[in-house]
Amino acid sequence: MENKYTISIFTENNIGLLNRVSIIFTRRHLNIESITASESEVKNIHRYTIILNCTEEQVIKVVAQIEKLVEVLKAFYHLDDETVYQEIALYKVPTSALAAGKKAEQILRKHNARILTVEPEFTVIEKTGHKQETQDLLEALEPHGVLEFARSGRVAVTKPMKEFKEYLYELEQAQQ
Amino acid sequence: MTNKTTKISGSEAVVKSLIAESVSTVFGYPGGAIMPVYDALYDYQEKLKHILVRHEQGATHAAQGYARVSGKVGVCIATSGPGATNLITGIADAQIDSTPMVCITGQVNSHLLGTDAFQETDVVGISMPVTKWNVQVTKAEDIAPAIAKAFYIAKSGRPGPVLVDITKDAQFGEVDFNYVKCTLISSYVPAPKVDVKKIIEAADLINTAKRPYILFGQGVLLAEAKKEFKAFIEKSGIPAAWTIMGLSALETDHPLNVGMLGMHGNYGPNLLTNECDVLIAIGMRFDDRVTGDLSGYAKQAKVIHLEIDPAEINKNVQTEIAVLGNCKESLQLLTEVVSPSTHPEWLAKFNACKQKELETVGENELTPSTDVMSMGEVIKLVSDKSTDDTIVVTDVGQHQMVTQRFYNYKSWRTNVTSGGLGTMGFCLPAAFGAKIAKPNQQVVAVIGDGGFQMTIQELGTIFQTKADIKILILNNEFLGMVRQWQQLFFDKRYSSTEMVNPDFQTIAKGYHIEANKVEKREDLANAVELFLNHKGSYLLEVMVGKENNVFPMVETGASVSEIRLS
Ligand SMILES: Cc1ncc(C[n+]2csc(CCOP(=O)(O)OP(=O)(O)O)c2C)c(N)n1
Numbered sequence: 001m002e003n004k005y006t007i008s009i010f011t012e013n014n015i016g017l018l019n020r021v022s023i024i025f026t027r028r029h030l031n032i033e034s035i036t037a038s039e040s041e042v043k044n045i046h047r048y049t050i051i052l053n054c055t056e057e058q059v060i061k062v063v064a065q066i067e068k069l070v071e072v073l074k075a076f077y078h079l080d081d082e083t084v085y086q087e088i089a090l091y092k093v094p095t096s097a098l099a100a101g102k103k104a105e106q107i108l109r110k111h112n113a114r115i116l117t118v119e120p121e122f123t124v125i126e127k128t129g130h131k132q133e134t135q136d137l138l139e140a141l142e143p144h145g146v147l148e149f150a151r152s153g154r155v156a157v158t159k160p161m162k163e164f165k166e167y168l169y170e171l172e173q174a175q176q
Numbered sequence: 177m178t179n180k181t182t183k184i185s186g187s188e189a190v191v192k193s194l195i196a197e198s199v200s201t202v203f204g205y206p207g208g209a210i211m212p213v214y215d216a217l218y219d220y221q222e223k224l225k226h227i228l229v230r231h232e233q234g235a236t237h238a239a240q241g242y243a244r245v246s247g248k249v250g251v252c253i254a255t256s257g258p259g260a261t262n263l264i265t266g267i268a269d270a271q272i273d274s275t276p277m278v279c280i281t282g283q284v285n286s287h288l289l290g291t292d293a294f295q296e297t298d299v300v301g302i303s304m305p306v307t308k309w310n311v312q313v314t315k316a317e318d319i320a321p322a323i324a325k326a327f328y329i330a331k332s333g334r335p336g337p338v339l340v341d342i343t344k345d346a347q348f349g350e351v352d353f354n355y356v357k358c359t360l361i362s363s364y365v366p367a368p369k370v371d372v373k374k375i376i377e378a379a380d381l382i383n384t385a386k387r388p389y390i391l392f393g394q395g396v397l398l399a400e401a402k403k404e405f406k407a408f409i410e411k412s413g414i415p416a417a418w419t420i421m422g423l424s425a426l427e428t429d430h431p432l433n434v435g436m437l438g439m440h441g442n443y444g445p446n447l448l449t450n451e452c453d454v455l456i457a458i459g460m461r462f463d464d465r466v467t468g469d470l471s472g473y474a475k476q477a478k479v480i481h482l483e484i485d486p487a488e489i490n491k492n493v494q495t496e497i498a499v500l501g502n503c504k505e506s507l508q509l510l511t512e513v514v515s516p517s518t519h520p521e522w523l524a525k526f527n528a529c530k531q532k533e534l535e536t537v538g539e540n541e542l543t544p545s546t547d548v549m550s551m552g553e554v555i556k557l558v559s560d561k562s563t564d565d566t567i568v569v570t571d572v573g574q575h576q577m578v579t580q581r582f583y584n585y586k587s588w589r590t591n592v593t594s595g596g597l598g599t600m601g602f603c604l605p606a607a608f609g610a611k612i613a614k615p616n617q618q619v620v621a622v623i624g625d626g627g628f629q630m631t632i633q634e635l636g637t638i639f640q641t642k643a644d645i646k647i648l649i650l651n652n653e654f655l656g657m658v659r660q661w662q663q664l665f666f667d668k669r670y671s672s673t674e675m676v677n678p679d680f681q682t683i684a685k686g687y688h689i690e691a692n693k694v695e696k697r698e699d700l701a702n703a704v705e706l707f708l709n710h711k712g713s714y715l716l717e718v719m720v721g722k723e724n725n726v727f728p729m730v731e732t733g734a735s736v737s738e739i740r741l742s
Contacts, residue, residue, distance in 0.1 A: 012363055016300060016310070023305050064487035070309045070329055073363040174365045 004033075005052050005059045006083050006156045009066055010073040010164060013037075013046035017071050021048065024065045030054055034087075034153030042164055045073065051154050074167045078158050085156035089134035090116070091125040091141055092148035098123050104144070111137040122147060186316030187212035187347040190280065191220050193323035196355040199251050201225045201242070201612055203235035205262075207255025208295060210282030212347035227612065227641060230633035232259050234605035236266020237631070240275045241609030244592045245567055245617075247400065249276040249330050250609065256282045257295030260341070261302065265599060267337045268306040272596030273421060274398060276335035278326045279303075286314040286343040300341050308336030316349030321356070328358035333366030334485045335398060367484050370501035370509060378480045378497045379513040381454055387522045388414045389452035389477075391437060391466075394421035394595075395459015395484060401425075401504035402588050405458070408511045413518035415526050417445035419460050420580055424591035428584045434526040438466045440577035443537075443728050444529025446736040449474050451525070458482045459503050462492040463596065472735025482506050536741045537727045541582065548721040549697055551578040551650050557704050558620065558648065559583040566618040567592060567610050571603035571627035574656040574726045579622045590617075601630030604647070608634060611643050618646065618708070625651040625677050632683070638713050639687040646707055647689075649680055649717040652724065660725045684715040691715040 011017055018037070025032050033051040040047040052059060059077045066075040095118060098104035108115070113127040127137050134151055184192070190213050194202065204226060206214045217226050229235045232254045239250025250270075254263050260281040270277045284293040300312045309329045313322045319342060326338040382388055396405045405425060409416050415434045416426060426433050435442030437449075446468075449455070455477040460466070467473045470492060478496040481489055482503045489498040499506045541552025555578055564586040570576040570593045585591055592610055594602035607621035628649055638645055655673040662670050684691035690710055694703045700718065707716040730739045 016304065019301065020304055027305065061487070061491060064489075064491075068485065068487045070361060070364045171362070171365065174369060175360060175362075 002053050002055055004080055005054065005077045006080070006085065006154065007050040007052060007059070007063060007066070007075060007077045008156070008158065009048040009050065009075045010040060010167075011046055011048070011071050012044060012073065017069070018048070020069055020071075021050075021066060024062060025052070028058070028062065030058065030062065036153035036155050038155065040164065042168065045164075049154060049156050073171060074164070076158070078156075082160065083156040083158050085130070085154050086128050087131055087134060087152050087154050088126065088128045089137070089149065089151040091127070091138065091146055092122050093125065093141055094145050094147060095119065095121060095123045097144040107137070107140050111140065113137055182353060183350050184353045185212065185216065185347065186319050186342070186349045186351055187216040188219075189316060189319045189351050189353050190323065190342065190347070191216045191224060192353055193320045193355055194251060195220065195223050196357070197249070197323070197327045199224060199249070201227060202251040202253055203227050203229050203238040203242075203609065204253030205229055205232050205235060205255070205259055207257075207259045207282065209256035209284055209344050210253060210259070210280075210347075212344065213253065213280070213282065213342075226253070227637065229605065230636045231631065232262030233265050233601065234631055234634045234637065236263050236270065236277065236279065237599075237602050237605035238609030238612070238637075239277050240266060240270050240273075240602075241569060241592050241606030242613040243275050243277060243609075244606070245589050245610045246613040247589070248613070249278055249327055251278050251280070253280045254282070255295065256284055256299070257297050260299035261297055263339075264303060264306065267303055267339065269594055269597040269599045269602065270337035271306045271308065273594065274335050274394060275337065276330040277337040278323070278330050279337060279339045280323075281339060281341045282347070283312065283341045283343045285345045287345070289343070299339065303339045306337070307339050310339040310341070312341040312343070313346050314343045316346050316351035319346060319351065320353060321358075324356060324358040325361065328361070329364070367502045368486060368500040370499065370506045372509065374497055374499045375506065375509045375513060378456075378499055379510060381478060381480060381497060382412060382414075382456065383515045383517075385454035387452045387519070388412070388454040388456060389448065390414050390416035390456045390458060391419070391460055392416055392422040392425055392458045393419040393460025394425075395482070395503050396422060396425040397589055399459065399484070399502050399504040401507055404504050404507040404511065408507045408514070411511055411516050412514045413516070414456065415519065415523055417441070419463070419466055419595070420591075420593055421595040422460060423580055424585045424587065424589055427586045429586075432523075435530070436581055438463075439468070439730050440581070440726050440728065442530070442581065443533040443739055443741060444526040446728070446730055446739045447529060448525060450476065450735070450737045452477050454478050454480065456480045456482070457493075458507070459484070461488045464492070467492060467736070468730045468738075469733055469735045472737060482510075533728065533741065541578065544721075546721065547697070549700065549718060550724055551575055551720050552582045554648070554650060554700065554704075554718050554720065555579050555582040555622070557701060558708070561704055561708055562620065563618055566590060566620055567614060569593065569603050569607040569610055569619065569621045571623040572598045572600045572657075573624045573627060574652070574660065574724070575622055575624045575650040577726050600627040603627060604631045605634045605637070607645050607647075608638055608643055611645055619644070620646045620648060620708075622648045622650065624656060625649055625653060625675055625680075626655045628680070629677075635684065635687040635689060639689060643713065644711070645713045646710070647684075647713065647715040648707070649715065650720050651677065651680075651717050652720050652722050653677060654722060656724075657726070659723070663723070663725065680715060680717045689713045689715055691717070693717040693719070695719045
């Protein structure tokens with residue numbers, strides 16, 4: 001059975017590493033739904049968040065292959081209910097369409113979105129949320145004309161309380 | 177390790193780094209982007225010998241042959257562009273067969289990177305899927321640390337190939353040379369620690385097993401677990417079968433060595449995989465050529481897997497108990513806690529299968545009733561007349577399977593072959609590399625007429641270095657293994673497998689290598705004698721049955737129980 005998995009990879013970042021990681025997926029015909037790279041809570045350690053639809057057996061094997069990479073400190077996978085996650089979406093719409101009537105205000109209120117900038121020709125709206133939520137707003141705005149739309153990959157933190165520092169400690173122990 | 181610093185060029189730093197890693201021989205081929213390194217090599221010929229191969233692929237296979245028989249890291253050097261891409265086949269071979277290798281490539285000047293400069297290829301990108309690690313160095317001061325890291329990664333844990341790509345300006349740059357060996361990379365655990373709990377669990381399972389069965393792979397050799405492995409099987413009395421990469425970890429005629437696994441392995445070892453109750457896999461990875469159809473593979477057995485690479489656990493076969501770690505250590509611990517035992521009835525089953533195989537396949541191969549010679553009888557003769565420590569290098573195809581089954585391997589690390597990648601052309605350069613590492617051991621290269629012509633140019637390297645390699649060509653005038661499949665599965669439609677061959681003797685003689693050709697059985701024994709006792713390299717071509725097939729065989733998609741004897 002397929003599920004949506006959040007894979008978190010911790011690394012001391014390296015130019016080529018992203019390529020090495022993505023090869024692991026492409027070789028197995030696994031489609032990465034989204035990928036985000038950022039810093040982590042530990043100095044000099046970066047974190048990739050990869051979203052993947054696959055079976056548990058597949059995700060276990062992929063994570064094992066990722067952990068095997070020399071430059072990867074640790075990799076985990078989690079189901080949605082084990083993570084707290086968000087995505088951000090930006091919508092560029094014609095200012096004229098928004099200015100007409102109360103409709104725009106209602107949409108923004110209903111979807112808990114906010115306006116980032118208003119220019120004479122266009123307005124940029126921001127919404128953070130789960131994919132379905134940003135999708136709903138997109139659909140609500142579409143009748144008014146959406147000039148541009150962009151959605152980020154998922155960023156996620158996990159619910160289990162074990163801190164990454166503890167894993168780092170275990171890693172050091174394993175190397176003794 | 178030196179701590180004194182002196183300003184030297186980046187290219188000299190390359191050479192000094194190799195010397196600091198105790199490298200005595202490198203295999204390579206020069207060209208524009210690596211010329212500074214070649215210039216530096218010129219000054220260090222006493223300490224670091226460079227062997228000029230005839231094609232960069234030959235350098236990689238030579239480095240592999242060198243590594244396989246010595247356990248040391250094989251090193252090769254090539255220029256950018258075509259030099260670097262010619263390394264790829266050997267790198268891929270080393271990756272899938274876990275061979276420690278460091279490849280150093282020259283690269284265009286760093287300011288030209290990404291401009292499609294002359295002989296610029298993104299070799300770091302190209303080699304990424306087939307290396308354990310790789311890196312590009314653009315500054316002289318980064319050379320020594322990169323090489324130190326390369327050696328550490330190549331050799332430690334589950335070994336593999338590593339590539340260091342060095343731009344020409346880095347080679348020309350100046351650096352305060354100070355070589356510090358790499359012993360730790362914070363993100364890298366070479367080998368998991370052995371968990372004693374798992375050892376106890378494994379021993380409990382083994383001690384109550386009725387029909388335990390050991391499968392061993394190259395992990396035993398890579399871990400240098402010669403004594404530990406033997407002690408384990410002898411104390412536990414468990415029959416043991418090998419993958420083609422595990423061959424020579426235990427002498428062929430050891431009473432507990434029941435033979436070869438896999439598609440063209442022995443009858444009993446395949447068949448009885450589905451009758452054992454506990455399967456103990458040691459340093460092997462359940463390759464599909466070994467398992468056949470997984471849904472019909474050892475389903476009745478509880479599997480214990482001794483393995484250094486966590487990613488191999490449950491990759492193909494579900495494991496009951498995974499004993500992670502270096503098997504030298506885990507075998508030693510396991511031997512302490514297993515009960516001494518023998519399994520005479522179980523072993524008798526293997527022997528009955530062996531007898532059945534001998535009466536069918538074996539007799540056909542060893543004492544054929546036909547006038548044409550078989551590969552098996554040639555190999556048997558070579559085996560009988562060879563010294564115990566002879567290193568046997570094989571190429572890929574029918575002759576490979578026959579050699580591994582019929583040659584009597586008596587000594588540790590005497591089997592060199594291309595396993596996971598099945599690279600035709602591997603044999604000749606690998607045999608050469610093996611000879612460089614073990615100059616006092618006889619090296620016999622067994623090659624098909626097809627594979628020989630893939631790296632035939634390395635005869636030039638053999639001639640130039642006066643290496644002593646015994647080259648045995650088993651000539652069936654076909655790409656035999658492919659022809660066999662065409663016969664069995666494609667209605668005998670021999671599409672592009674027949675070979676019209678040159679006169680191999682004349683070719684050898686062109687390289688001043690003695691040669692002989694045998695077409696009749698009555699000439700064989702003498703010819704083999706001459707071949708093995710000749711001082712210096714020798715090529716012996718033996719004409720064998722054109723359409724002989726290799727059996728036993730587990731067809732693709734079939735289960736090991738369905739192994740065919742004809
Ligand atoms: C580089 C490469 N190309 C193609 C193959 C596919 N292949 C496997 S065995 C074989 C035939 C080998 O023929 P030969 O070298 O004459 O040995 P034989 O099987 O006759 O002993 C071929 C073509 C391969 N393994 N490697």
